[in-house]
Amino acid sequence: QLQLQESGPGLVKPSETLSLTCTVSGGSISSSSYYWGWIRQPPGKGLEWIGSIYYSGSTYYNPSLKSRVTISVDTSKNQFSLKLSSVTAADTAVYYCARLGSRLRIAVDYWGQGTLVTVSS
Amino acid sequence: EIVMTQSPATLSVSPGERATLSCRASQSVSSNLAWYQQKPGQAPRLLIYGASTRATGIPARFSGSGSGTEFTLTISSLQSEDFAVYYCQQYNNWLLTFGGGTKVEIK
Numbered sequence: 330q331l332q333l334q335e336s337g338p339g340l341v342k343p344s345e346t347l348s349l350t351c352t353v354s355g356g357s358i359s360s361s362s363y364y365w366g367w368i369r370q371p372p373g374k375g376l377e378w379i380g381s382i383y384y385s386g387s388t389y390y391n392p393s394l395k396s397r398v399t400i401s402v403d404t405s406k407n408q409f410s411l412k413l414s415s416v417t418a419a420d421t422a423v424y425y426c427a428r429l430g431s432r433l434r435i436a437v438d439y440w441g442q443g444t445l446v447t448v449s450s
Numbered sequence: 451e452i453v454m455t456q457s458p459a460t461l462s463v464s465p466g467e468r469a470t471l472s473c474r475a476s477q478s479v480s481s482n483l484a485w486y487q488q489k490p491g492q493a494p495r496l497l498i499y500g501a502s503t504r505a506t507g508i509p510a511r512f513s514g515s516g517s518g519t520e521f522t523l524t525i526s527s528l529q530s531e532d533f534a535v536y537y538c539q540q541y542n543n544w545l546l547t548f549g550g551g552t553k554v555e556i557k
Contacts, residue, residue: 375537375548375549375550375551376486376494376537376539376548377548378539378545378546378547378548381544381546389544391545391546392451392545393451425493430499433484433496433499433500433505434481434482434483434484434499434500434541435482435541435546436484436496436499436500436505436539436541437484437486437494437496437539438496438499438505438506440493440494440495441493442493443493
């Protein structure tokens with residue numbers, strides 16, 4: 330059974346960089362049928378796609394966040410990572426890592442449990 | 451950016467009744483539309499992809515329809531475990547956007 334697990338600091342100071350890693354177990358991140366991505370959800374609000382990556386390293390970002398986002402992949406560790414720079418309180422959210430299926434019209438079929446990141450001094 | 455609008459924001463339904471949720475796209479997304487269910491404190495769960503295909507393990511009481519800009523999720527007979535928030539999501543040229551959600555609550 331595929332599992333995704335987010336890890337990283339739960340508290341980040343304003344203007345600093347948020348860094349999270351997603352470890353994939355029970356399957357290979359190098360599968361040609363899937364993309365990997367990050368989605369966030371501010372407390373009590375809806376879902377926002379941040380960006381996605383293919384195992385080859387091709388990246389796709391939400392234009393509203395593109396100037397601050399970097400997503401990378403480490404196939405040797407079966408992990409992918411998110412960096413979001415210059416954070417503000419508006420970036421406080423539950424961050425989910427996710428698998429997106431190319432055969433699913435790019436729907437998310439597996440989600441991590443989510444990790445709350447709070448931006449505060 | 452394609453804007454996804456869900457209606458109603460809240461739907462009050464009695465157990466056993468039918469629930470119909472709507473999702474409208476600001477421009478055509480073909481059939482690149484998915485539906486998710488989210489319960490408090492949990493990650494969303496994929497219900498429907500390609501506008502009308504049920505994901506693995508999803509009961510037959512969940513069905514999706516539509517194409518282009520108008521989509522519907524129907525729950526034929528609500529069970530207690532179906533009370534949750536439902537989101538639609540579109541994919542177009544590597545930009546994914548979600549609707550604001552519909553909360554299905556017990557009437």
